[in-house]
Amino acid sequence: MSRTPGNDALRGTLFLEDGSRFDGVGLGRATRRVGEVVFTTGMVGYPESLTDPSFRGQILTFTYPLLGNYGVPDPKARDPLGLPLGVESGEIQVRGMIARGATTPHHWNSEEPLDQWLDAEGVPGVLGIDTRQLTEHLRERGVVRGVIDVGSVDRRPSDDELARTIRDAPAYADENYMADVTAKEASLLGPRNAPVVAVLDCGVKASILRALLDRRLAVLRLPYNAPIPEKFEGRHVAGLLVSNGPGDPAQLETSVAELARPSVRALPTLGICLGVQLLAMSRGASTFKLKFGHRGQNKTVTFPDGRALIVSENHGYAVDPKTLVGTGLEPWAFNPDDGTLEGVRDATGRLIALQGHPEGHPGPQEAGFVFDIFAAKVRRRS
Numbered sequence: 588m589s590r591t592p593g594n595d596a597l598r599g600t601l602f603l604e605d606g607s608r609f610d611g612v613g614l615g616r617a618t619r620r621v622g623e624v625v626f627t628t629g630m631v632g633y634p635e636s637l638t639d640p641s642f643r644g645q646i647l648t649f650t651y652p653l654l655g656n657y658g659v660p661d662p663k664a665r666d667p668l669g670l671p672l673g674v675e676s677g678e679i680q681v682r683g684m685i686a687r688g689a690t691t692p693h694h695w696n697s698e699e700p701l702d703q704w705l706d707a708e709g710v711p712g713v714l715g716i717d718t719r720q721l722t723e724h725l726r727e728r729g730v731v732r733g734v735i736d737v738g739s740v741d742r743r744p745s746d747d748e749l750a751r752t753i754r755d756a757p758a759y760a761d762e763n764y765m766a767d768v769t770a771k772e773a774s775l776l777g778p779r780n781a782p783v784v785a786v787l788d789c790g791v792k793a794s795i796l797r798a799l800l801d802r803r804l805a806v807l808r809l810p811y812n813a814p815i816p817e818k819f820e821g822r823h824v825a826g827l828l829v830s831n832g833p834g835d836p837a838q839l840e841t842s843v844a845e846l847a848r849p850s851v852r853a854l855p856t857l858g859i860c861l862g863v864q865l866l867a868m869s870r871g872a873s874t875f876k877l878k879f880g881h882r883g884q885n886k887t888v889t890f891p892d893g894r895a896l897i898v899s900e901n902h903g904y905a906v907d908p909k910t911l912v913g914t915g916l917e918p919w920a921f922n923p924d925d926g927t928l929e930g931v932r933d934a935t936g937r938l939i940a941l942q943g944h945p946e947g948h949p950g951p952q953e954a955g956f957v958f959d960i961f962a963a964k965v966r967r968r969s
Contacts, residue, residue, distance in 0.1 A: 598740045599713030601646070601685055601721075602749035603733040609721060613737035614689065614712030615705025619744075621756035622646040622682030624733040625903065626722045628883030632949020633701070634659055637681055637710075638674040640768040640790030641860060641901045643833035644759055646735050648685040650722050650883075655689035658697025659704045668776050668800070675792040675948065679705065680768070680833075683735035684712040685721065711737035729878040730903065732759060760835040760876075765789065768832060769811040775819060777805035782825040782969035785815050785854075787842065789832030789861050794948035798955070799828065802962040812841045815851050826855040826965035829862030831944070836864040836874050836904055843868045855964035857957065858931075858940030860902050866940050867906040867931055870914035874904050881922065881942070884950030888920045888929045888943055895923070898943030899950025905942065906931065937964070 597613025603624060626648040627636055633654050636647065660673030671677060673696070684705065692700050705712050713735060725731070734752045736744050768790035775783070777800050784804050786796065789811045799806050804826075807819050811832070817824060829846065836843075845851060846869035858866040864874045880903035889895045908918055908928040920930030920941060930941040939961065945954035 596740055597737055598743060599711065599735065599737045600743060600749070601713050601716065601733055601735050602746065602753070603731050604750070604753045605728065605731055606746065606750070607724060608746060609713070609716040610743070611713045611715035614702050614714050615684070615737065616709045616711050617737050617739070618709065618711050619734060619736045619752065620646070620682040620711055621732060621734045621753055623730055623759040624648065624725065625730050625880055625882055626650055626725055627901070628885055629899070629949055630884070632884065634673060635675050635949045637679050637684065638662075638671070638676045639792060639901060640676050640680050641831045641833050643680045643764040643768055643790065644762055645681055645833075646683040646685065646733055647681045648718055648721055648725075650718055652687040652718070653690055654686045655692055655701040657694035658692025659699050659701060660696050661698040662704065670793045670796060675794060676768070679708040679710050681710065683710060685716065685718060685735070686712070686714055687716070687718045689714055711735050713737065725879050730880060732756070760838075762834065763838065764833040765811050765839070770808045771810065773810070773813065773819065774808050775805060776800065776808065778803065781805040782965050783807050783819065783822050784826040784828055784965055785809055785824045786828045786830060787811060787813075787815065787862070789830045789839070789842070789865070791830035791832070792944070792946065792948065794946045795828070795830060795859060795944075798946040798958050799962075802958060804962055804965060811839065814845060817850060823969065824854070825969035826961065827851065827857070828961070829856065829858045829865055831860035831862065831901070835876075836861060836868060839865060854937075855961065855968055856938040856940075857961040858938070859944060860942055863931060863940040863942050864904055864906055866938065867911070867914065867916060870916055872910040872914050872916065873907050875907055876904050877902070877927065881927065886943060887923055888941075889923050890920050896953045897951050898945070898954045899947050900943045902942050
């Protein structure tokens with residue numbers, strides 16, 4: 588195993604609440620963090636995954652065996668509108684990172700190695716463990732809380748000490764992540780003469796905002812608990828996007844209530860990831876937690892017209908399709924592997940929502956047509 592240059596004196600441990608322990612080499616910051624341990628099957632895009640706000644509160648395991656070969660793009664780089672370039676938010680969102688191995692970067696766009704970036708942002712990582720064994724464990728038993736500890740080789744924590752750390756920490760579903768990932772105040776981006784789309788920011792990825800802007804739409808970015816206005820700075824709001832984000836959708840009662848208002852339901856609406864769940868709940872449906880979630884860039888979804896697409900996904904909760912009865916929503920997409928409902932729409936054509944990420948970044952962009960459908964609806968209304 589090769590690894591990014593770092594402090595060879597560091598050792599790393601991942602300990603799960605079921606008592607499983609994995610010891611390896613330390614990476615990034617020497618510290619201890621508790622989070623929900625999940626895995627992603629993506630082969631590329633680790634800078635985007637690590638900065639995806641949907642991973643807030645989680646310890647992310649990469650199943651691909653070697654990371655770091657193209658380094659890290661400048662995490663402070665911004666486009667003319669102030670959106671991050673090369674990453675999906677202003678900081679690393681995960682609590683910790685697990686990988687089989689890492690290597691020295693060789694890429695024209697690399698600003699720093701992975702180890703240095705993790706250290707600068709206070710995030711611990713562990714290399715050298717058998718990530719295949721860990722992934723099989725999580726698939727069989729379901730995602731669990733764990734603690735990642737990086738520190739000196741001279742003092743490694745005992746199982747009892749790490750178990751106490753987990754017990755003293757709040758459960759994943761009990762934490763409130765919105766204050767850390769949502770916009771602090773309303774802001775308007777994009778051309779003055781473009782139709783305005785309100786984005787309910789539950790932890791929106793920069794590439795989702797850019798996908799709207801690339802289609803000549805203006806973006807009104809709102810905090811997750813803000814009311815959705817009919818006008819902003821004298822301009823009519825012509826559409827609504829409900830974004831991705833972390834945590835249990837059942838916590839976001841204020842957002843669900845806002846989405847249920849008649850004036851909001853009248854808007855052309857697109858839901859992505861968490862947005863699917865919030866929109867379904869606002870119509871009376873319910874959600875449940877998946878055993879180990881769908882996280883990666885190789886997830887298949889099928890549509891009623893027979894199309895099957897490969898999409899990027901990152902969700903641990905899903906809508907129960909049995910609870911769609913009487914909501915005015917109908918199934919739109921399914922995962923053929925496990926039957927999970929992956930998309931909904933309404934009979935009027937006003938609302939479409941997809942658990943997958945049509946913007947890709949990282950991952951395939953086959954589902955980008957979803958943005959085109961939404962943009963056309965917004966333009967017709969404006």
